[in-house]
Amino acid sequence: MLSKKAQIFNAAATLFRQKGYAATSMQDIAEKMDMKAASLYNHIDSKQELLRTILMDVANDFIEGMAAIKSSALPSNEKLKELISLHVRLTIANPDNMALLIGDWTHLDETHKKNYLSLRDNYENDFRKILKQCMKEGYLKKVDLEIALFSILSTLRWTYSWYSKQKNRSQLDLEADLYKCLIEGLKK
Amino acid sequence: MLSKKAQIFNAAATLFRQKGYAATSMQDIAEKMDMKAASLYNHIDSKQELLRTILMDVANDFIEGMAAIKSSALPSNEKLKELISLHVRLTIANPDNMALLIGDWTHLDETHKKNYLSLRDNYENDFRKILKQCMKEGYLKKVDLEIALFSILSTLRWTYSWYSKQKNRSQLDLEADLYKCLIEGLKK
DNA sequence: TTATTTAACTAATAATCATTAGTTTTATAC
DNA sequence: GTATAAAACTAATGATTATTAGTTAAATAA
Numbered sequence: 001m002l003s004k005k006a007q008i009f010n011a012a013a014t015l016f017r018q019k020g021y022a023a024t025s026m027q028d029i030a031e032k033m034d035m036k037a038a039s040l041y042n043h044i045d046s047k048q049e050l051l052r053t054i055l056m057d058v059a060n061d062f063i064e065g066m067a068a069i070k071s072s073a074l075p076s077n078e079k080l081k082e083l084i085s086l087h088v089r090l091t092i093a094n095p096d097n098m099a100l101l102i103g104d105w106t107h108l109d110e111t112h113k114k115n116y117l118s119l120r121d122n123y124e125n126d127f128r129k130i131l132k133q134c135m136k137e138g139y140l141k142k143v144d145l146e147i148a149l150f151s152i153l154s155t156l157r158w159t160y161s162w163y164s165k166q167k168n169r170s171q172l173d174l175e176a177d178l179y180k181c182l183i184e185g186l187k188k
Numbered sequence: 189m190l191s192k193k194a195q196i197f198n199a200a201a202t203l204f205r206q207k208g209y210a211a212t213s214m215q216d217i218a219e220k221m222d223m224k225a226a227s228l229y230n231h232i233d234s235k236q237e238l239l240r241t242i243l244m245d246v247a248n249d250f251i252e253g254m255a256a257i258k259s260s261a262l263p264s265n266e267k268l269k270e271l272i273s274l275h276v277r278l279t280i281a282n283p284d285n286m287a288l289l290i291g292d293w294t295h296l297d298e299t300h301k302k303n304y305l306s307l308r309d310n311y312e313n314d315f316r317k318i319l320k321q322c323m324k325e326g327y328l329k330k331v332d333l334e335i336a337l338f339s340i341l342s343t344l345r346w347t348y349s350w351y352s353k354q355k356n357r358s359q360l361d362l363e364a365d366l367y368k369c370l371i372e373g374l375k376k
Numbered sequence: 377t378t379a380t381t382t383a384a385c386t387a388a389t390a391a392t393c394a395t396t397a398g399t400t401t402t403a404t405a406c
Numbered sequence: 407g408t409a410t411a412a413a414a415c416t417a418a419t420g421a422t423t424a425t426t427a428g429t430t431a432a433a434t435a436a
Contacts, residue, residue, distance in 0.1 A: 004413085020294060022210035026394060035414070038395080042413050047394065103291060106208060140374045144365045146354060151369040154346035155339045162338045177332045181339040185373010186328045192383085214424060223384070226425080230383050235424065 005043045008033060010096075012050040017099040021051055021107040051104065052112055058101045059119055061090050066126050077139040079130050081179060087156040088175045091163060098160040127153065140183070152182050193231045196221060198284075200238040205287040209239055209295040239292065240300055246289045247307055249278050254314050265327040267318050269367060275344040276363045279351060286348040315341065328371070340370050 002010070011032040015024045026047060030037040044050060065086040069079050091098050105116050128149050134140040140148075155178065163169075180186075190198070199220040203212045214235060218225040232238060253274040257267050279286050293304050316337050322328040328336075343366065351357075368374075 018294075020208060020210055022208055023295065025392075027392090036416085037393095038397095038416080039414050041395070106206075107211065141368075143368045143374060146350075147362075147365040148369050148374055150346070150350045151343045151366065155342040158338070158342035158346065162334075166334060174335075177335040178339065180329075180331045181336050183373065184375045185371065186331060186336055187372045213422075215422090224386085225423095226386080226427095227384050229425070 008040060008043055009050060009054060013054050013094075013096040013100060016051065016054070016104055017096045021047075021100075021104045048109055048112075051100070051107060054097050054100050055105060055108065055116065058090065058094070058097045059116065062086070062123060063119065065090070066123055069130075070126060075139075076130055076133040076137055080134055080139075080183070081175075083127065083130065084156065084178055084182065085175050087159065088171055088178065091156075091159045092171055092174070095160040095163055098157075102157050102160070124149070124153070155182060196228060196231055197238060197242060201242050201282075201284040201288060204239065204242070204292055205284045209235075209288075209292045236297060236300075239288070239295060242285050242288050243293060243296065243304065246278065246282070246285045247304065250274070250311060251307065253278070254311055257318075258314060263327075264318055264321040264325055268322055268327075268371070269363075271315065271318065272344065272366055272370065273363050275347065276359055276366065279344075279347045280359055280362070283348040283351055286345075290345050290348070312337070312341070343370055 008029065012024070012029050015028050015032060018024075019028070026037040026040060029050075030040055033040070066083075069082045069086065072079065072082070074082065105113065105120075108116055128145065131140070131149055131152075132145060135142050135145070159174075159178070163174075196217065200212070200217050203216050203220060206212075207216070214225040214228060217238075218228055221228070254271075257270045257274065260267065260270070262270065293301065293308075296304055316333065319328070319337055319340075320333060323330050323333070347362075347366070351362075
């Protein structure tokens with residue numbers, strides 16, 4: 001049984017995803033929890049806290065995952081494979097939170113938004129380095145690095161949005177199929 | 189010189205993209221136009237009209253583009269290439285409107301949302317058919333159709349978000365590089 | 377110039393918002 | 407069973423919201 005606080009965070013995440021942060025009222029969240037809006041404040045500090053906590057939790061999962069991959073002894077092409085796996089794993093574990101990470105970070109207050117963007121930049125830099133190494137070491141073609149990076153990231157980031165309709169798919173299958181599409185290419 | 193109405197639509201699109209539809213107030217739009225919020229209503233009917241019109245304009249561009257490609261005599265692999273071109277062209281022409289199409293359709297009122305989703309479904313179906321044909325005719329490997337489809341669509345749809353930072357890139361270069369990443373594959 | 381339309385303004389409305397204060401009920405500890 | 411703490415409630419606050427009504431200024435047509 002989840003603590004009430006945890007339940008509130010889950011309810012918020014679901015609603016934030018459905019209607020967006022700005023369009024979700026504390027009443028909406030309260031209603032989903034079968035209580036009055038004011039009562040929420042016995043458990044949480046503010047609406048912002050809800051957004052920030054949910055968001056930072058996922059962000060940290062990514063940061064930790066990236067750190068583990070970076071410091072591993074794997075060859076760069078295996079690291080790339082591990083990155084795909086990381087995204088798939090976290091997406092499957094919690095698509096709602098993932099949706100927030102991708103779409104609602106704009107509603108963080110100015111201070112936390114800056115912080116979030118700097119973390120995201122770091123993550124993208126690490127990703128870029130691994131991709132670059134893959135090209136350098138001859139695992140990948142030398143196509144435009146930025147386009148390759150954002151092409152891969154776009155797909156990985158948007159997995160949550162169609163995974164909801166495709167739940168009958170194992171994590172491993174998903175990883176393998178994404179690897180084919182993103183890395184090996186579709187052309188015969 | 190753009191009509192005042194057109195200017196308002198542009199201001200709205202920019203702000204909607206920056207802060208999201210729900211978090212953008214009529215005051216915000218008015219401020220950007222150097223006028224009072226109430227005066228906006230001499231030119232437009234409602235906030236919803238702003239969202240709906242912007243959104244449907246881009247949606248129609250896509251629908252028309254798809255119709256032209258569908259009815260063309262091109263082989264399926266060339267159709268696929270044309271689809272990439274269509275997305276790139278419309279994205280470059282107006283990244284703000286594209287952002288709305290991808291991210292803010294949720295804020296359409298119930299009736300128009302249903303309509304929008306049905307249009308989007310049709311578009312995805314047409315896209316899927318072309319992709320399937322490419323596989324059938326041996327241009328593409330027979331990987332999972334859904335994953336291939338959404339992998340391509342994710343990247344094409346998100347192009348707007350990083351094109352803003354990469355403006356010094358010609359349409360043709362972008363199309364070619366995306367084709368390489370999405371279709372030919374990165375693996376050596 | 378005068379008449380008419382267009383588009384700006386001010387002011388007000390009624391709704392909704394996040395949040396606080398104060399109170400009552402419920403659950404826990406002794 | 408009584409005391410204490412946790413968590414629900416009601417009520418209110420003050421801000422912001424989209425939009426309307428009514429009025430004035432600016433631009434256009436005659």
